[in-house]
Amino acid sequence: MHSEPIVALATPPGRSALAVIRLTGTGSLAVAARVVRGFRSAPDRSARFAGFRDATGALIDRGVYTVFLGPRSATGEDTVEFSCHGGLTVPARLQAALEAAGARPAPRGEFTRRAVLNGKLDLLQAEAVGDLIDAETPVQSRVALGQLEGGLSRRIAGLRRGLLELLALLAYEVDFPEEDDGPVSRERLEEQRAVVGRQLDALLATAPLAERVRRGAMVVLTGRPNVGKSSLFNALLGVDRAVVTEIPGTTRDAIESPAVFLDWPIRLVDTAGLAETRVRLDQLGQAMSRRYLEAADLVVECDDGVVADAVAAGAGVAGAPLLRVRTKSDLGAPDGARLGVSVVTGEGLGEFKRRVVEQLFAAGAALGDLEPALTRDRHRQALERAASELGATRTHLAPGGDPVLAAHHVQEAVRALDQLIGQVDVEEILSQLFSAFCVGK
Ligand SMILES: Nc1nc2c(ncn2[C@@H]2O[C@H](COP(=O)(O)OP(=O)(O)OP(=O)(O)O)[C@@H](O)[C@H]2O)c(=O)[nH]1
Numbered sequence: 001m002h003s004e005p006i007v008a009l010a011t012p013p014g015r016s017a018l019a020v021i022r023l024t025g026t027g028s029l030a031v032a033a034r035v036v037r038g039f040r041s042a043p044d045r046s047a048r049f050a051g052f053r054d055a056t057g058a059l060i061d062r063g064v065y066t067v068f069l070g071p072r073s074a075t076g077e078d079t080v081e082f083s084c085h086g087g088l089t090v091p092a093r094l095q096a097a098l099e100a101a102g103a104r105p106a107p108r109g110e111f112t113r114r115a116v117l118n119g120k121l122d123l124l125q126a127e128a129v130g131d132l133i134d135a136e137t138p139v140q141s142r143v144a145l146g147q148l149e150g151g152l153s154r155r156i157a158g159l160r161r162g163l164l165e166l167l168a169l170l171a172y173e174v175d176f177p178e179e180d181d182g183p184v185s186r187e188r189l190e191e192q193r194a195v196v197g198r199q200l201d202a203l204l205a206t207a208p209l210a211e212r213v214r215r216g217a218m219v220v221l222t223g224r225p226n227v228g229k230s231s232l233f234n235a236l237l238g239v240d241r242a243v244v245t246e247i248p249g250t251t252r253d254a255i256e257s258p259a260v261f262l263d264w265p266i267r268l269v270d271t272a273g274l275a276e277t278r279v280r281l282d283q284l285g286q287a288m289s290r291r292y293l294e295a296a297d298l299v300v301e302c303d304d305g306v307v308a309d310a311v312a313a314g315a316g317v318a319g320a321p322l323l324r325v326r327t328k329s330d331l332g333a334p335d336g337a338r339l340g341v342s343v344v345t346g347e348g349l350g351e352f353k354r355r356v357v358e359q360l361f362a363a364g365a366a367l368g369d370l371e372p373a374l375t376r377d378r379h380r381q382a383l384e385r386a387a388s389e390l391g392a393t394r395t396h397l398a399p400g401g402d403p404v405l406a407a408h409h410v411q412e413a414v415r416a417l418d419q420l421i422g423q424v425d426v427e428e429i430l431s432q433l434f435s436a437f438c439v440g441k
């Protein structure tokens, strides 16, 4: 059963003014009563100040506790939240006391898992809890919050209703197959199919950009050795992350760092310069560069206009859009085909960020377009499955087609949406999802 009492620190460990400990599950009120002096569970949802003590009766701290009686709690089960002083000792002692009083330490994501199993959140909302906590930019938290508030779930529910309507129309057709002019015309069926199909496609179209927003867009700096990639990387981050020297071949690894360009989430990657080489270490570094180039959302091809070399920096880069940059623009003449940047004068750095954002997120500049949107591979795959099942009904809806087969495909499309929201196969998806969560969430 999932309802045994569990306890976890919900705030990060370490020095802080306050810490929050959460306790939830059947029997948590009894557990809390063994630790809180004069514990009262009614009325719930009100904060009370009390002393917390360990099994020997020694005082651990004085703080605030709040009772949320199930099902009116985040997990749907009886829950108690404790605010105590932060730091290394007080929260640890309070948690130990609650464990001694009968609670088990919570595994990762267990609070959210219970919320899903008890119907307080659907799977899409549970994913959004993780995204909201991991958000590093306002755009990411806005998309996550919209999903947590049920924006995407409502949209999926709308699609599901549309499919069920189509099923209902098909049921007439199955019941009155011989009537030429049955209660529902084939045109009406086809029209309903097309309406839902268009809605599915519209939502699917949000996936590339929304996934990019959630993960951060990967921008990979590439070019020949010594053109100034690491210098640009450091200048863009505002910290000296990568080693810079005048020696070609300084960078041998790929270095990835999160960055924010004009409020948009970026994963900036510095790579080893590409050149002909027989040195094994350089070859390994370049192989790593190529892997990053393959995964890039945008490739920044750097050239300082000095070193003449047969190896075209961007050669072999498939797919990703390219931004051409002329580095060290404080030296030498400008290159009309490239955006000039200099880490010495700062020239072009602002324009560089603007162009990167424009290339990666132009379609999302009107933020409204992102809400609701498909933020994960899992979402996109489920909707693609639904769309292909719906597409398969088409031939069966045509004159002479078999409405029973059409209904079967529509049912499969509904099933794909149910899996997405978590109506079926929920345990398997949950285990995968919550393995990435932190304890106390
Ligand atoms: N004048 C000037 N020098 C620069 C600029 N950017 C980089 N440099 C110099 O160019 C040299 C190489 O810079 P790096 O950033 O290490 O070049 P890299 O492309 O990372 O080189 P590898 O890691 O070897 O591939 C260093 O001596 C830098 O100081 C610039 O904008 N202006």
Ligand SMILES: [Mg+2]
Binding pocket: 229, 230, 231, 242, 243, 244, 250, 251, 271, 272, 273
């Ligand atoms: Mg370098």
